[in-house]
Amino acid sequence: MIEFNQVSKKYARDVVALRDITLTVNKGDLIFLAGPSGAGKTTLLNLIAAIERPSSGTLTVSGANVGKLKSSGLPYLRRNLGLILQQQKLLQDRTVLANVMLPLLVTGATRSEAENRARAALDKVGLLDKSATDPKALSGGEQQRVSIARAIVNRPQIILADEPTANLDRDNANKVLDALRSFHAVGVTCLISTHDEQFLNSANRVVFLDQGQIVDHWQNSAVVSNHSHTSNNGNNGNNGNNGGAA
Numbered sequence: 001m002i003e004f005n006q007v008s009k010k011y012a013r014d015v016v017a018l019r020d021i022t023l024t025v026n027k028g029d030l031i032f033l034a035g036p037s038g039a040g041k042t043t044l045l046n047l048i049a050a051i052e053r054p055s056s057g058t059l060t061v062s063g064a065n066v067g068k069l070k071s072s073g074l075p076y077l078r079r080n081l082g083l084i085l086q087q088q089k090l091l092q093d094r095t096v097l098a099n100v101m102l103p104l105l106v107t108g109a110t111r112s113e114a115e116n117r118a119r120a121a122l123d124k125v126g127l128l129d130k131s132a133t134d135p136k137a138l139s140g141g142e143q144q145r146v147s148i149a150r151a152i153v154n155r156p157q158i159i160l161a162d163e164p165t166a167n168l169d170r171d172n173a174n175k176v177l178d179a180l181r182s183f184h185a186v187g188v189t190c191l192i193s194t195h196d197e198q199f200l201n202s203a204n205r206v207v208f209l210d211q212g213q214i215v216d217h218w219q220n221s222a223v224v225s226n227h228s229h230t231s232n233n234g235n236n237g238n239n240g241n242n243g244g245a246a
Helices: 040-049 071-078 097-105 109-126 142-153 170-185 196-201 228-245
Strands: 002-011 014-023 030-034 056-061 081-084 158-164 189-193 205-210 215-218
Touching: 002 030, 014 040, 014 215, 030 040, 030 097, 030 196, 040 056, 040 158, 040 189, 071 081, 081 142, 097 109, 097 158, 109 142, 109 170, 142 158, 158 170, 170 189
Parallel strands: 030 189, 030 205, 081 158, 158 189
Antiparallel strands: 002 014, 002 056, 205 215
C-alpha cells in the first residue's frame, strides 16, 4: 500500500529530516516507528499523508505518487487515511459526537448516516456513553480515544498515529493502543510512532530511525499477524533496512 524508494526530505539551509528511505508497507501491516526525538518519524508520517512532499525519491501511497499529486487529488488520498496526532485538536464548542461526525458531514454524508457511524466509532473505542459530553470534560486518554474515533469514522484503509500515547498514563496508553490494535485486527494498515519500549516489545514489526535514516528494521517472530501476508514481512524488513543504510 505504501512504497518509499530512496526518499529524502530536506528543509532550508540543508537541514535533512529524512535521507534515502526505502521501505515497503503491505496491506494490513502493523508497523511501529521508533527512534529519538528528531529522528524523522513525524516527517515520515507527514509524507504519507501528503502534508509534506518528498525532496527526492519516489513515494507511492495506494497507487498515487505523492510527489506528483496535484492539490485537487489530496482530498481523495486523505479519505483513505486516518490521522491521529499528539494534540487531539478536538473542537471545544461542540459535543464528542459532533466532533466525530464532522469528517463525514464535510464529505457529504447525511446527518443521519454521520450520526450512526459516529456512534459506532465511539462504541469501538469504548466512549459511546460520552457522546453528549463536551471534550474539555474528558481526561487526556479519553480525548485521545475520541480522536481515534474521529480518525476511523471514514473507514480508512490506513491509520497514521504520531505518538498517540504521549503524555498518557499507562492505563490510558494501553486503552489507546488496544483501540488501534482492534482496527488492525480487521485489516486496517497501521503505522504508529512511539517512544514506549513496552509497546515495542509486543510489536510484530518495528522500524528504527535515527538522524533521518532507517538504522534497524525487524520483525518479532513471536508476535505474528493473523493476516496471510505476514510471512512476507521479513523480506520487506530486510529491504527497508538495506535501503535506509545505503
